[in-house]
Amino acid sequence: MEQVLLLHSSTDGQTIKILNYIKEELGADCQCTMQDLNVLPTIDWQQYDRVLIGASVRYGHLNKKLYQFIETNLEALNQHKVAFFCVNLTARKEGKNTPETSAYMKKFHAKSPWQPKLQAVFAGALRYPRYKWFDRVMIQLIMRITGGETDTSKEVEYTDWQLVSRFSTEFKQF
Structure with a gap:
């Protein structure tokens, strides 16, 4: 059975709701563990086959704890299968809902030393x-x-x- 870690930086819960949906979509052949990224958890990266990070935007910014986590775990993030998505209300509009067109993802790419290979942008609630x-x-x-x-x-x-x-x-x- 595949081991999957779901990390969230959520303000009002929509990011967690999205991760729970993804967990259901992954199905019974995946054992998922969910953790709050905002507490800066220590991760045993070897324990997981893949990792998904979901983070919400509040007042135009991703949580600074996300960037702290990235800095602390940059080597592991680059060596493992780790995907990323951000959740924001601007993504409700067509043309602002992809990693290439989202202003928040552009900010993330400029600020973060980690550049995820698989990423997405979802509208929030x-x-x-x-x-x-x-x-x-x-x-x-x-x-x-x-x-x-x-x-x-x-x-x-x-x-x-x-x-x-x-x-x-x-x-x-x-």
Whole structure:
């Protein structure tokens, strides 16, 4: 049975939801372990056949813990089968939802010494009722500027699950 490590840097849970979906897509022949990247775990890389890192964008940035993890584990990341995806609300728009067209992936590539061979960008979810007041107001302002949903009573999931499914297949064959 293949051993797969799923690492997440999630703010509101959509990245974890996507990883759980991928876990289901990988099927019974994969034993998956999920860990929070934000606690900077120590990884026994030899224990895993492949690793998937999912990270969310908040206020235009990936979590600094992601970059710390990359710096600490750069050699292992380059030597093992490790894929990466980022989750953000901008990816809800066509033309901003691929590694080549996403501004956040471009920032990631410029900032990170690790350049994953397999990567993806997924649209996240808007969960206004769950946000604290400050986050709700700031995200509403950002959505107003970018032409998105501004009704703070709504929750909207923008994730394209067919795209996630295709990526899952690529990851399994990676």
